[in-house]
Amino acid sequence: MTKNKNTIAGLSFDQKVKMLERICEELLDLKVEYAEIAGKNATIKANLEVLKQVKSALQSAIKAEQNY
DSSP, X not given: OOOOTTSGGGSOHHHHHHHHHHHHHHHHHHHHHHHHHHHHHHHHHHHHHHXXXXXXXXXXXXXXXXXX
């Protein structure tokens, strides 16, 4: 097998370690970003549910007042 600079096999040990370190850092960054987005998504969903409940309660109160 020929060692080509365009393949992983063509990289030196140090180059492979550095590449692995960069990939692990990027993976960690993406996992942290994903967790932040997932947390924000959960907060938005909770806020939407609260607003739906408040909307429903207000609509019921308005209808009740109109029927008097």
